[in-house]
Amino acid sequence: MCIAARRRALEPVNILLDQLRGIARNSIEVLPSLAVALVVILLTWLVSKITASLLSRMLERTRLRKSLQELFALLTSIAVWVLGIMTAAVILFPGLTPASILAGLGIGSVAIGFAFKDVFENFLAGIIILFRKEMRIGDFVECEDIEGEVSRIAIRESHIRQTDGQLVIVPNSILFKNPLTIKTHLDHRRVTVICGVAYDVDVDTARSVISQAVQGCDTVISDDKPVQIFAQEFASSSINFEVTWWTGSTPLAVRQSRDQVVAAVKRALDDAGIEIPFPYRTLTFKEPLAMTRAHGDRDA
Structure with a gap:
C-alpha cells in the first residue's frame, strides 16, 4: 500500500519531468x-x-x-x-x-x-502629397487658419513655420482633404489697396498722379504686368480708387511693397494738392435750432 501511494504521489512529478524532457528534445x-x-x-x-x-x-x-x-x-x-x-x-x-x-x-x-485608421490615412495622404508638384519645401501656404512656410514634408505629417516663428506640425490628411492655398506657387502676386480722393478733384488727374506714384516704386513689377487703377465707388466722402499692382509672392515682399506704395501715393497726392478726405458727416434736424452766441462773440 505504501509503495502504491508513493507511486501515485510521484505520478504528477513524472508527468512534469516527461514534459520537460519533450520540450528540451x-x-x-x-x-x-x-x-x-x-x-x-x-x-x-x-x-x-x-x-x-x-x-x-x-x-x-x-x-x-x-x-x-x-x-x-x-x-x-x-x-x-x-x-x-x-x-x-x-x-x-x-x-x-x-x-x-x-x-x-x-x-x-x-x-x-x-x-490605426488615422495613422494610415495620414500615411497615404503623405504619399500623395509627396508626388504633388504644387507644394514644395519653402512654399508659403495657408490651410485651415494655418499660414506659414513649408519646412518639411514627411510621410505622416508636414512642418509649417508660421511667420511669427512658431512651428506647426500638421497631419497630412488635413492638407489633403481641405482647400490648400499656395501663395508662392508663382513668383509674383497681385496686391490691391483702396485710395480715396475728394469729390472736387478731377478723376482723371487723380488717377494719373496715383499711377505715376505706384510705377515709381522699385518693389512694383510693371514690365510685363501693368499697374491697374480703377474708380471703384462713390463713397460717403470720397471717390474710391482700386489700386492694383504686382510684386513678389512672399509675405514679406507683399508687406514691403504695400508699405512703399501707400507712402508714395500719399506723398504724390500731397504734392499735387489732392485731398484724401476724412469722413464727412452731415446732420439734418427736423426743427429749426436756435443759435446763441458766446459773450465774447457778442462783444465783438
Whole structure:
C-alpha cells in the first residue's frame, strides 16, 4: 500500500519531468532551424542596408524631392524585411507556407487598419502629397487658419513655420482633404489697396498722379504686368480708387511693397494738392435750432 501511494504521489512529478524532457528534445531539434533563421535575419539586415545605400545613390541623381527619396528607401526596406521575415518563419516552422503567411497578413492588416485608421490615412495622404508638384519645401501656404512656410514634408505629417516663428506640425490628411492655398506657387502676386480722393478733384488727374506714384516704386513689377487703377465707388466722402499692382509672392515682399506704395501715393497726392478726405458727416434736424452766441462773440 505504501509503495502504491508513493507511486501515485510521484505520478504528477513524472508527468512534469516527461514534459520537460519533450520540450528540451524539441528545443534541441529546433536549434539548427533557429540558427538558420537568425542567419537569414542577419542577412536581411545586411541586404536592407546595402539596398538602401544603393537606392539613395541612384535617387540622388534624379530630381525627386528629398522626402520622396526617403519614401522610396523606406518602402524598399520594408519589402526586404517582409521577405526576410517570411523566409525565416518558413525555416523555423516548416508547417508554414507563404500562402498561409500572406493569408494571415491579410486578416491581420484588416484589424490593424481599423485600429490605426488615422495613422494610415495620414500615411497615404503623405504619399500623395509627396508626388504633388504644387507644394514644395519653402512654399508659403495657408490651410485651415494655418499660414506659414513649408519646412518639411514627411510621410505622416508636414512642418509649417508660421511667420511669427512658431512651428506647426500638421497631419497630412488635413492638407489633403481641405482647400490648400499656395501663395508662392508663382513668383509674383497681385496686391490691391483702396485710395480715396475728394469729390472736387478731377478723376482723371487723380488717377494719373496715383499711377505715376505706384510705377515709381522699385518693389512694383510693371514690365510685363501693368499697374491697374480703377474708380471703384462713390463713397460717403470720397471717390474710391482700386489700386492694383504686382510684386513678389512672399509675405514679406507683399508687406514691403504695400508699405512703399501707400507712402508714395500719399506723398504724390500731397504734392499735387489732392485731398484724401476724412469722413464727412452731415446732420439734418427736423426743427429749426436756435443759435446763441458766446459773450465774447457778442462783444465783438
